[in-house]
Amino acid sequence: MIDRKVVITGLGMVTALGLSVEESWRRALAGESGIRNLDNPEWLSSSVRAAGGVTETDLSAIIGHYPEVHAQGVEKRTLFALWAAGEALKDTGPINSSKIGVVLGAGLGVFRLEDDLQWLQPNGLPDWTRFAKEMDRIHPESQMRHPYDRATGAIADQFRLSGLQSTVTTACASATQAVGTAFRLIRRGEADVLLSGGADSMIHPIGLIYFVLLGAASLSNDPPQTVCKPFDRRRAGLVMGEGAGVVILEEEGHALARGAKIYAELAGYASSMDGWRITAPHPEGAGAARAMQKALGDAGVSPDAIDYINAHGTGTKLNDAAETQAIRTVFGPAASNLAISSSKPLFGHLLAASGGPELIMTVLTVERDEIHPTLNLTQPDPKCDLDYVPLHKRRRTVRAALSNSFGFGGQNGCLVVRKYDQS
Numbered sequence: 001m002i003d004r005k006v007v008i009t010g011l012g013m014v015t016a017l018g019l020s021v022e023e024s025w026r027r028a029l030a031g032e033s034g035i036r037n038l039d040n041p042e043w044l045s046s047s048v049r050a051a052g053g054v055t056e057t058d059l060s061a062i063i064g065h066y067p068e069v070h071a072q073g074v075e076k077r078t079l080f081a082l083w084a085a086g087e088a089l090k091d092t093g094p095i096n097s098s099k100i101g102v103v104l105g106a107g108l109g110v111f112r113l114e115d116d117l118q119w120l121q122p123n124g125l126p127d128w129t130r131f132a133k134e135m136d137r138i139h140p141e142s143q144m145r146h147p148y149d150r151a152t153g154a155i156a157d158q159f160r161l162s163g164l165q166s167t168v169t170t171a172c173a174s175a176t177q178a179v180g181t182a183f184r185l186i187r188r189g190e191a192d193v194l195l196s197g198g199a200d201s202m203i204h205p206i207g208l209i210y211f212v213l214l215g216a217a218s219l220s221n222d223p224p225q226t227v228c229k230p231f232d233r234r235r236a237g238l239v240m241g242e243g244a245g246v247v248i249l250e251e252e253g254h255a256l257a258r259g260a261k262i263y264a265e266l267a268g269y270a271s272s273m274d275g276w277r278i279t280a281p282h283p284e285g286a287g288a289a290r291a292m293q294k295a296l297g298d299a300g301v302s303p304d305a306i307d308y309i310n311a312h313g314t315g316t317k318l319n320d321a322a323e324t325q326a327i328r329t330v331f332g333p334a335a336s337n338l339a340i341s342s343s344k345p346l347f348g349h350l351l352a353a354s355g356g357p358e359l360i361m362t363v364l365t366v367e368r369d370e371i372h373p374t375l376n377l378t379q380p381d382p383k384c385d386l387d388y389v390p391l392h393k394r395r396r397t398v399r400a401a402l403s404n405s406f407g408f409g410g411q412n413g414c415l416v417v418r419k420y421d422q423s
Contacts, residue, residue, distance in 0.1 A: 003187060003188070004186065004187050004188075004189060004251050004252065004253075005187075005251070005252040005265060006183050006186045006187055006249055006250070006251065006252070006265065006266045006267075007249070007250055007251075007252050007255050007262045007263075007264070007265050007266070007420060008247050008248065008249060008250075008262070008263045008264050008265070008266055008363055008417075009091075009092045009093075009248045009249075009250045009255050009260040009261060009262055009263065010088040010089060010090075010091040010092030010093075010195075010246075010247065010248030011087070011088055011091055011246075011247055011248075011263065011360050011363065011364075012083070012084040012085060012086065012087030012088030012089070012090075012091060012244075012245070012246045012247075013084050013087070013243065013244060013245040013246065013356065013357045013360055014054060014058065014062065014080050014083045014084055014087075014243045014244055015034060015052065015054065015241060015242075015243035015244075015245070015346075015347035015348075015350070015357050016033075016034025016035060016036070016052035016053055016054060016055070016241055016242075016243065016346075016347040016348060017032070017034040017346060017347050018034075018058065019058050019061060019062070019083065019087075020087070021087065021091070021360060021364075024347075024357070024360075025361070025364050025372075027346070028343070028346050028361060028372040029370060029372050029393045030393075031372075031373050031375055031391065031392065031393070032346075033052075033224075033225040033228075033345055033346055033347075033375055034052050034055075034241075034346060034347045034348075035050050035051065035052045035224045035225055035227065035228060035239055035241070035345070035346075035347070035348055036050065036051070036052075036053065036224050036225075037049060037050055037224045038050060038051055038053075038203075046205060046208070047212060047219045048208050048212065048217055048218070048219060048240070049219070049220070049221055049224070049227075050218075050220075050224035050227045050239055051203045051208075051239060051240045051241065051242075051348055052239060052240065052241030052242065052243075052346075052347040052348025052349075052350075053203050053241070053242055053348075054076070054080065054242055054243055059076070059079070062079050062080070062082070062083045063079065065083065065086075066079060066082050066083075066158070069082060069154060069158065074150065074154065075150075075201065076201040076242065077106065077107065077151055077199050077200055077201040077242075077244075078150055078151040078154050078199070080199045080200075080201060080242065080243050080244035080353075081104065081106075081151035081152075081154065081155055081199035081244045081246070082151075082154055082155060082158055083244065084197060084199065084243075084244035084245055084246040084356070085102075085155045085158075085159065085195055085244075085246050086158075086159070087246075088195060088197075088246040088247060088248050089159060089195070089248070091248070092248040092250075092260060092261075093258070093259075093260055093261070094258070095193065095258065095260075097159055097160045097161050097162070098160070098161075098162045098163070099163060099192055099193050100159075100161045100162075100163050100193045100194065100195055100248075101161065101163025101164035101165060101166075101182075101185075101191050101193070101194045101195070102152050102155050102156050102161055102163070102164075102165050102166070102194070102195050102196070103164075103165075103166045103167075103168065103178045103179070103181050103182040103185070103194055103195075103196045104151055104152045104155065104166075104167055104168070104175075104178055104195075104196065104197060104198060104199065104246075105167075105168045105169070105170070105173075105174030105175035105176070105177065105178035105179075105197065105198030105199075105200075105352050105353065105355065105356070106148050106149065106150075106151050106152065106167050106168070106169055106174065106198065106199055106200065106352055106353075107148075107169065107174065107199075107200035107201070107202060107351050107352035107353070108148070108169065108202075108352075115138050118137065119131040119134070148167055148169050149165075149167035151167075151199050152165055152166070152167045153165070155195065161195065163191060163193070163194065164185070164190070164191060164194075166178075166181065168181060169352065170352075170407060170409075170411045170413075171351070171352065171407030171408045171409050171411050172312075172349070172351055172352065172354055172355075172405055172406065172407030172408060172411070173271070173355065173405045173406060173407035173411040173412060173413040174198050174200075174351075174352035174353070174355070174407070175197050175198025175245065175350075175352060175353050175354060175355030175356040175359070175405065176198075176271075176354075176355030176359070176403065176404075176405035176413035176414070176415055177271055177355075177405075177411070177413045178196050178197065178198060178355075179196045179197060179247065179249070179266070179269070179355065179356075179359060179415060180269035180270070180271060180413055180415060181196075182194040182196035182249050183196075183249060183266050183269050183415075184269065186249055186250070186251050192250065192251045192254045193248065193249070193250045193251070193254065194248075194249045194250075195246055195247075195248055195249075196246065196247060196249055197244065197245045197246035197247055197353070197355075197356035197359070198244065198245060198350070198352050198353035198354070198355055198356040199243070199244035199352075199353050199356070200242060200243075200244075200350055200351045200352040200353035200354075201242035201243075202240065202242070202351060203240055203241075203242050207240070208240055211237075211238060211240070214279050214408075215237070216237055216238055216314075216316050217237045217238055217239075217240070218235075218236045218237035218238060218239050218315065219236065219237070220236050220237075225375075225376075226375075226376050227239050227376075228315045228344055228345040228348065228349075228375070228376060229315050229345070229376040229377065230311070230313035230314065230315045230320055230342040230344060230345060230374055230376075230377065230388070231313065231320050231324070231342070231374065231377055231380060231381060231384035231388045232315075232376060232377050232378065232379050232380065232381060232384075233379045233380065233381040233382075234379055235315045235316065235317065235320060235381070236315070237315060237316055238314045238315055238316055238344070238348075238349045239315065239344070239345075239348045239349060240348050240349055240351070241344070241347045241348020241349055241350045241351075241354075242348070242350060242353075243347065243350055243353060243357065244350075244353050244356060244357075245350075245353060245355075245356025245357035245358070245359065245360050246356060247356075247359060247360065247363070249266060252265075256422075262420045263363050263364075263366075263367050263420070264363045264366045264367055264417050264418065264419060264420050265417070265418050265419070265420045265421070266415065266416070266417060267298075267299035267300075267301065267400070267416045267417065267418045268295045268296065268297075268298035268299025268300070268301070268415070268416035269295055269298055269413070269414070269415050269416070270290075270291050270292075270293075270294030270295040270297075270298055270413075270414055271291055271411070271412055271413045271414075272287045272288075272290040272291040272294065272412045273287060273410045273411065273412070274286065274287030274288075274410030274412065275287065275410060276410055277410070278408065278409050278410070279408065280318050281318055281319055281322040281323075281406060281410070282322060282410075283318075283321075283322060283325075284322065284325050284326070284329070285322040285323055285324075285325040285326025285327075285329065286326070286329075287406075287410055287412045288312075288322065288323055288326035288404065288406050288412050288414075289325075289326040289327075289329040289330050290412070291404075291406075291412040291413060291414040292326065292327070292330045292402060292404070292414045293330050294414075295402065295414040295415065295416050296330070296402075296416065298416070299400075299416040299418070301400055301416065301418070303330060303331045303332070303334055304334050305399060305400050305418075306331070306338065306399075306400050306401060306402060306416075307338065307339060307396065307397065307398045307399050307400065307401065308338065308339045308340070308341075308362070308365055308366070308371060308396070308398045308401040308402075309327065309338055309339075309340045309401065309402045309403075309404060310340075310341065310342075310343060310358050310359075310361055310362040310365070310401065310402070310403045310404065311323055311327075311340050311341065311342045311388075311404055312342070312354075312404045312405055312406045313340075313341070313342025313343075313344055313374065313388075314342075314344060314349055315342075315344060315345070319406065320381070320383075320384050321381070321383040321384060323404065323406065324383065324384045324385065324386055327340070327386060328386075335386055336386065336387065337387075338386065338387060339371050339387055339389050339394060339396055339398075340374075340386055340387060340388050340389065341371055341372055341373060341374045341388060341389040342374050342388070343357065343358045343361050343372070345374065345375035345376055346372070346375065354405060355403065355405040355413065355415075358403055358405070359403045359415060359417070362401050362402075362403040362415075362417050363417055365398050365401055366398050366399075366400065366401050366417050366418065366419055367419070369395060369396060369397050369398055370393060370394070370395055370396075371389050371393060371394045371395075371396060371398070372389075372393055373389050373390060373391050373392050373393050373394070374388045374389055374390055374391075375391065377390035377391060378390070378391070398419075399418060399419055400416060400417065400418035400419070401416075401417050401418070402414055402415065402416060402417075403415045403417065
């Protein structure tokens with residue numbers, strides 16, 4: 001079995017924090033949140049009041065950069081994916097595009113009630129004949145117009161990437177599992193360079209109603225920047241975000257031969273299923289613990305070599321307690337020595353895309369020995385009794401770190417990032 005070292009040579013992202021990795025990193029360290037009130041008319045009667053949406057200014061900048069793609073009627077998810085991919089490719093430097101493949105995590109798209117209601121008959125049944133004649137009236141961002149793999153194909157087309165392509169849709173673990181898949185492909189010699197990460201956008205009444213019905217969404221009327229409270233006893237649910245995060249993964253020798261900047265090594269990956277309930281994590285975090293344990297084994301590192309965890313940290317009652325228990329299961333007494341933070345109070349829960357920007361935050365933490373804080377953690381929950389780096393950034397040597405993503409349906413993924421050592 002070929003076992004090649006995989007390194008990270010390019011980063012690109014767009015979230016509520018901005019269009020630039022460096023701007024987002026600066027704001028994260030400063031403890032600034034991009035979560036804002038939902039103030040469009042369509043939200044006036046919604047019970048959800050805040051989200052981590054990409055600003056209209058930033059969205060306009062993306063559209064201005066890709067006007068021809070926008071004119072094709074793509075949804076925001078695809079535009080976000082294009083921006084993050086473009087930034088990552090620019091960051092990695094000159095490279096033969098024909099050698100690059102794409103493995104991207106993507107969400108389900110938005111089901112729009114208006115696309116169903118406008119063809120209902122008085123008897124409540126759809127008028128399929130009229131629907132067939134009026135399909136041009138389907139909303140441009142409707143899932144009916146956009147297959148799950150549209151963002152993957154758009155990236156390949158825009159940047160002339162002709163390597164292998166794959167799309168992963170596994171709920172909130174999608175981006176992390178996509179990166180893990182790309183990592184394995186490079187490590188075993190099936191590719192030299194892969195662009196990977198995730199993109200999603202479901203800030204829409206129908207996109208959010210699922211989480212409201214599950215009791216997982218925050219309905220708080222607190223100031224928007226304070227609504228997402230991972231590991232705090234007052235946490236009341238997740239806060240939706242949107243955007244994309246993309247990394248360039250590369251075989252070490254290939255990166256060195258072209259003089260690429262290497263941010264860090266991607267050293268291990270594992271996934272698991274809870275096998276518990278579709279709508280709730282295992283109460284003791286058993287599936288999450290298996291993913292972390294297997295990822296450490298895959299990387300060949302012991303638990304005491306890990307200094308930091310970028311937690312899934314959704315701010316829901318069930319997830320945060322289960323993740324805490326899972327960390328204690330894996331690390332034992334050493335869990336108290338870990339620094340842990342959640343990125344979701346910074347830009348929200350990006351669902352299928354969440355593992356992309358969160359991996360980037362993890363990579364920069366390992367490279368720069370700085371840890372962004374967990375915002376809004378002022379009243380720690382006794383069930384969440386680890387060091388979650390509350391409120392303020394911290395300087396600490398980070399030899400290696402984990403990036404966790406745990407999704408609805410019991411999907412789990414964990415990546416191991418460590419400092420790059422050329423020896």
